Amino acid sequence: MAGNLHQRKRSRRIYLGNLARGFFLILIIIMILNLIIPDRDYSEGENRSLAKRPAFSPEALADGDFFSDVDTWYSDQFVLRDSWMNLRFTAQKLQGKKETDGVYIGKDGYLMGRPEEADADRNRRTIEAVNAFAVSHKNMHMTAVVVPAAACIMTDKLPDNAPVYDQIGAIRNFTDQLDDTISVPDVISALQDKSSDQLYYKTDHHWTTYGAYTAYVAAANDIGADASERYMDYTVSDSFQGTMASRTGCRSSKDTIDVCEPIETDLQYVVTYPQTGEKSASIFKRESLNQKDQYEVFFGGNYPTVEIQTTVNNGKSLLIFKDSFANSFVQFLLPFYERITMVDPRYYYDNIDTLMSSEKVTDVLFLYSGDTLLDDQNLADTLEAAKEPSGSAGGNRK
């Protein structure tokens, strides 16, 4: 009996020894694979450039950058990185986690970003800048559309009991303080009425084309468009996996992307991208569907300015201050303006008044997601710079 016990202990020791050797074997194999597999430039899964093997220099070593770069490089180039991310997401889902990395793991495959609390000081600055801008451009008709985050509209798809920051309250508080001359159509209620439809992508933080259309119908009167205009929609992708999928590592949900064209109005237009000089006869970029971020099918992404010249002849020229939510909204505006100029203040450094007089702007639309507007300071920067004499507006800023 005692011999048997001894035997058992001995064989358990051998087993644990093998387990320990197995651990180090795997560790060293993974290390060798990491070191010999060539670095990737770009992660499709995460939609971002990956860090490369850092160059050694005594300066970088001394200030600590070298080894922090090594850390980033090594984890970025880790073998099967995307699969590990996906395994993590699957494990989190299986253990019943309801959010990860600031993303709610919702029902029916919905991933929804968690809205952050608005910063009162930043908001006040933006409001003052917009109001001052409205007062100094009284001859123009101005409208503001602010789009809440998916988690605030599609509440049925949230995990049960999820505490979500009241971004709608923050947006209403923001728009309530805008100058009376700026019209604020009630887009939020219109979206809430349709909240059982797919207004936002499951795997991306943007609204869908249908979400943008719903807002357009609600806002049409205020922005001088016609809500009865009819559009034909075409599905251009059924394999879209957006920013929320990238962030969480989720690979199981996919989205479809639709684009719209007016049915009755025969419309021609030219899109100009002044920074590159590129011109196009369509606001849609089909080649973007071959890349990870398929939302870029609308204009190919964000630019400092985009100009659209249409065959409409009504003397109306619209200026849009916007973030990427506007990219899928503009498709509904084309039949109503001679010119549409989109300005993304996050990338725009020129004098806005110069641009406005050269484009003979008659209407202004602020079209933002709440996530950007309640946090961003670039809009205020751009609007305030307009007051300064032209030439000094391109100053250095964040």
Next chain:
Amino acid sequence: MSFSSISFLFLFMGLVCLCYWLIPRQYQTAKLVLLFVAGLLFYTWGDAKALPVYLLSVLFNCFAGAEIGEVLDEEGTRPGDPRPQRAKVRVIFAAAADLAVLALFKYSALAMPVGISFYTFSAMSYLFDVYYGRTEDRGNFLTACFYITFFPKLISGPIVEYKDMAEQIDYRTLSSSDFTIGTTKFIAGLFKKVLIADNFQALVADISGKQTMAAGTAWLCMIYYSLELYFDFSGYSDMAIGLARIFGFQFDENFNYPYLSQGLTDFWRRWHISLGRWFRDYVYIPLGGNRKGKQRQIINLCVVWILTGVWHGSTLNFVFWGIYHGCLIMLERFVVPGVERWPAAVRIFFTDLLVGIGWIFFFCPGLGASVHFMGQMFGAGGLGFVNKETVYYFTGNLVLLVAAVICCGPGLKKLNAKITASGQAGRVVSTVLVALLFALTIAYMVGSTYHSFLYFTF
């Protein structure tokens, strides 16, 4: 550099271990040199900017200790003898210099060098052990350099005392069971840190960042933080102890199921054991301990507990936390009668409750915030005991909570020992589970390195 980072595990540790094993057995000194060089690289990797401060401190202490040893030799002082004046002056000067540097970094706006609280205490342990003649080597310079810079314990403990490690540096016995025991200990620590502690981290940050919450949510937050802190710290200690064992060094346990303690005195015998031992050996006992009457003992306890608080952080919170624990221990020892006759479960419950309340001073940024948080625990938020948010934070993390609570005791470890001893089938099951947990650990480690570029994609 954290032991639970991708680049430590799959680059630094892999390379160091590989080199270590490639050096043949008969070249033990070469192995020690490798570990010493690895220690310097490890520190540079973690905090290159602080390297000069760190090296100066190491050199200063090693010289100081060697000189104290020399003085003792010249005077012919033996362990039991009173210490000569010349040695006393030197040890007080060196220890005061160490504390001054530590205080400078703790209370100024300067960035704290990584691990300064730990390596300074190691260095002081060396000075004192030489001074009191607790080691045979009388302050060997190279042994001391190796001891202070030994990377497994360098930045987060355990604070192994010099006398416990010095002999192992000179006379190491290596066996294959060191490798096995060390590796299994390291793996267990890695799981504790990555799979449990890191998962609580974001959760605690979310909840404790709220201004008002239902009472139940606040209690939940306190429990989650208590678990996070334990698994973070003890997991890290286990990795350090395991790693040291792989290289043939045996360190004592730093944690011994502290949340099963039956009283505060018991808790401090099981929580961060090496720190408690350090204060006992170098503060409490030199001050007279409990051998100079009750009044003096109370003063000694006060000193130890205030210092323990101060060691943990620079804000008033930590001083208060130290005093809180000191008071509880004195109450337990001198005031509340018959505690030891209470049922064990009751004692464990109250110990954990009191310890958990103490941790509030750790995760709240100031005394005001701590008091505010305690108010929330008793309904000051006006949101009742349980609301939707409470249910959300409870149900969404139930699996993690249950797993963590189970791992607070020895049950799982015993079960695994039984299964793996039972026969082939049991071992297969255990191996599959360990492999699965290891895969999840890698996944969580990789996942934690996602760099958000979201702003630019809006």
